[in-house]
Structures are given as C-alpha cells and as structure tokens.
Amino acid sequence: MRLPLTFYRRSALTVARELLGKVLVHQLPAGRREGRIVETEAYVGEHDLACHASKGRTRRTEVLFGPPGRAYVYLIYGMYHCFNVVTEPEGIAAAVLVRAVEPLAGIPVELGTDGPGKLCRALGISLLQNREDLRGDCLFIEDAPSVPRSRIQRGPRIGVDYSGIWAQRPYRLWIRGNPFVSVLKPPP
C-alpha cells in the first residue's frame, strides 16, 4: 500500500520518525529500484534556519509551501541531488530529507545508498523528479511496519553548522545499528 496524503500531512518530526522502515520506490524504464529508509532528517518550517524555506518563498522553495506528499529534490555542490518529502498542510513549509536507504531491489551493486547524494544516484533521482506527487506511479513510498521507538536513535543534523542553534537540535533520526546509516555514531 502506498502511503496516503494523511501520512505526509503531519509534522516533519513525526513524518521523519514514521518514514523509518518504509520503502522508497522509483519505477524507471530500466526497472524498479527499491530501498528501505533507515535515516532521515526533519526540517521543521520557515523558522528553522537550516530549512531552505527560511530564505523565503522563491522558485526553488515554493514546493515546500505547497501540499504535502510531494518530492523536493535539489542539486547540491553541482554534482549531487538530495531527495526530500514535503510535509505539513499546505502553507507550512516543512520537509523530511531522506539520508540513507538499505538496498532492496534493482540497485546496481557498485552504488552505495548510505548518504543523501549517493541514494539519489543509486535510485536514479534527479531534478526531473522535483515536485513530483509521491502518490503517483513513478516515485512513491510503500507502507511497511513502523520501527519501534526503542530502535530509533537521534542526533544533530549533518552539514548545517551555518544555522546556529538549529544545527544542534536532534532532528536527525536513524535506525540504531543499521549498517546503511551514513554516519555511524561513536560507540558509547
């Protein structure tokens, strides 16, 4: 079953937690590629200085202000893409970045999926998928059992040091001990 609009309409933090364990699917001409989501980051709104929407409503960020359940894909460092899911009701600009998936099907063996840039490359996601409705037939997310809170670990988001206090908030979530998570936490 494909995740319904009501799934995405909730807060970014809730969606970030609930997306763990779900299956991201990209239907390509070459075949179907699937990965199980193991790491996410929540970007909680315009007031969140790490969220692209904090720069205001531009052509790039417009999709964040739109209805939930759409893809927000952007190019970073000229060579990588990042895939996000738009959350919250229309008018509230929040999203969840998918940072890592566990390969399930159709992923070329030589490509890693541990990191936002890598997983987009492995799943064939590019700017062409920006603004795409995730309940369509090409790019979507399949339901799967939720990961119990006891198996979820949290920490600061990666690469957002410019955002001051917001950089330290524990809005990065991952499945504890999963080998496909992008940055392993130092042992306790």
Next chain:
DNA sequence: CTATTGATGGTC
C-alpha cells in the same frame, strides 16, 4: 586513523 581539498552547477 583524521583532516583537508577539489569537483561542479543551480539559485540568489
């Protein structure tokens, strides 16, 4: 093992 740097292009 950690630290640093170069690649590269859309957006503002």
Next chain:
DNA sequence: ACCATCAATAGG
C-alpha cells in the same frame, strides 16, 4: 558567493 556531499589525497 553560497551550498542539507562525496572521493581522493595528504599527513600523523
């Protein structure tokens, strides 16, 4: 000019 990254390289 900046950047929600990665791979390669240099150094200890």
